[in-house]
Amino acid sequence: MNDKELASFKKILLYAREKMAGNVNSMEGEALKKSRQDAAGDLSNVPFHMADLGTDNYERDLMIHLIQNGEEELRSIDAALERLENNTFGICEVCDKKIPKPRLMALPFARLCLDCQKKEELEAGAE
Secondary structure, rough: OOOOHHHHHHHHHHHHHHHHHHHHHHHHHHHHHHOOOOHHOOOOOOOOOOOHHHHHHHHHHHHHHHHHHHHHHHHHHHHHHHHOOOOOOOOOOOOOOOOOOHHHHOOOOOOOOOOHHHHHHHHHHHH
């Protein structure tokens, strides 16, 4: 890959990182706000319904899952930026072959070529 293409991927990764970090921070803020509201409790004498409690638990679990996924994606983006600095960006970590540009355009923080990714997923599914 030439310097212009690498600079383009760096720009894409930095933009994705900024956007994802904003999303994660927003979700964390929302979760903290909701947590504070739950801790304060409802002081009215209106009883709560078990379905409402189930919905609240589901929403909290979903928010935690989304935050964890966002943090994982941030780590992947940071690792890709590090590979850019180490001149190993776009090279499969398993077979050392070049990762095709269309794959990198679709998933700029990809660390494996498609064949190695498929093998890894098959092995993970077999466990």
